[in-house]
Amino acid sequence: MEQSLTMALFALTMSISPGPVNLVTLSAGLNHGVRSAMGFVSGATIGFSLLLFLIGIGLSAITERFGWAIDTLTFLGAGLIVYFGYKLLTSSGGIERGEHPKPNFWQGAALQWLNPKAWGACIAAAGLFELDQSRPTLYFFVCLYCFICFFGIGSWALFGSQVERFLSTPKRHQLFNQALGSVLIILAVLLLYQQFGMNGR
Template structure:
């Protein structure tokens, strides 16, 4: 039981801490409302679970931890976060404009696959809990992270949705979008720096 409690604490700490998914959920809910962010949340946690299980299966065959491909994927993911950050920062300062793109299920899932933090969390959990080859524990951790991840993203989205009243002012919304986009770009650059420092 102790290992499952440790998994719970680990999942909560990783899921609730600021990251690409949380920032996008907050921004999307602030612009489009909580209900219009639910599909993104489900896609994001589903994307992580599929990534986590796939990584565990792959680690049974090869050592991804020392793979050059993994580092290249990290840079690609960081570049994708910069693109998302730019799109958020430059989005129209009017929440009534229908042309604004809502982030849906597919965007949420893809974000995890190109999110260096998701890869780091997956690999860290494999190392910390020795999950490779233990199917039952892999499934339990995946379920734990799905539930905790959904709750954490929902909390961020809820906060974002409560900001809608303030953000009805176009100037406030413009500043908010630039701040959220800037945070995402900063996060991506920080991840790139860590990748370069670790190489």
Template sequence: MSAFAVAASVSPGPVNLLVLSTAIHVGWRGAMPLVMGASAGFTLLLWLIGIGMVELWQQWPLLRHLVRLGGVAFLIWLAWRLARSDGELDMDRVAEPAGACTGAFMQWINPKAWLASVAGMGAFAADGDPALVTVFAVLWGSLCALSISLWALAGGQLNGWVSSPHRMQCINRGLAGLLVLSAGLVLLG
């Protein structure tokens, strides 16, 4: 159960890429609200799926379609913002980094989070026992927070290396490309 949770949480995805980019700009401490929000949002989503929301997901294909389109639109918007960045890491400039609400929202429109939740609950808590679902959700949520924190730590470490605006532009455009690729894969999936 733990290995599955770590593998699903630490693998690259839209939330992890946003955490990496945020931490590059504001350091790992500045990215922690985003990490905590994403972890809390995912944990709630996982728990609700475990106690029966998956039936709603399966019975209403329009909901699946709307989540997918909303997720794609949000990924494209994030990619556009990254690609347009001038690469300047002006720490004196007042910029609002992505925070807890953004992290939680991203998990709810992130098809990777939905698919991992359905697969995880199906594999480890299929009977819907509320105690087991809660234990699994808390365990996975904790591992999710640790895994996403690694992306924040990596971004914080890159902060000093990307002092050149050109390097930062290259990283931003690379991350933007990965987000567009993620959006394309979501549309195909």
């Protein structure tokens, strides 16, 4: 029981804390509504859960032997984050939902797989809960995480849809999108710096 609670708190903390996936979800909720954002939310949830499962059965050992794989993922992930940020920065001030690009299921899944922080969270969970030692524990945690992750990420879509009420003019809407876009691009730069700059590469 105690371990289950710890697992739930870990999953909730990692799922609901700010990051590229949640900021993109926020913009999707704002620009397209909660229902339309669910495709991206589902993709991000399933993508992370699958990554967690594969690392739990030993994928992390492969990445340790091929360090260049993580470096490649970092570049691709930063590129995808910059893409979302650029789209928000250059979006018009219109408040019609059809005027903004809508993130989809596959982009949500890809963003998780291309995010070294998602890999780090999965590896940390695998070590913390010794997921490679017990398949039942691994299956339970992946299912628990998938459930919590969906609602954790989805809450950002709900928050975005509520923020829309305060953005009653095209100018306010555009400024909010530009702020989100700028933050995403900054996060991409920080991601690259953490992966390469801090490691002296």
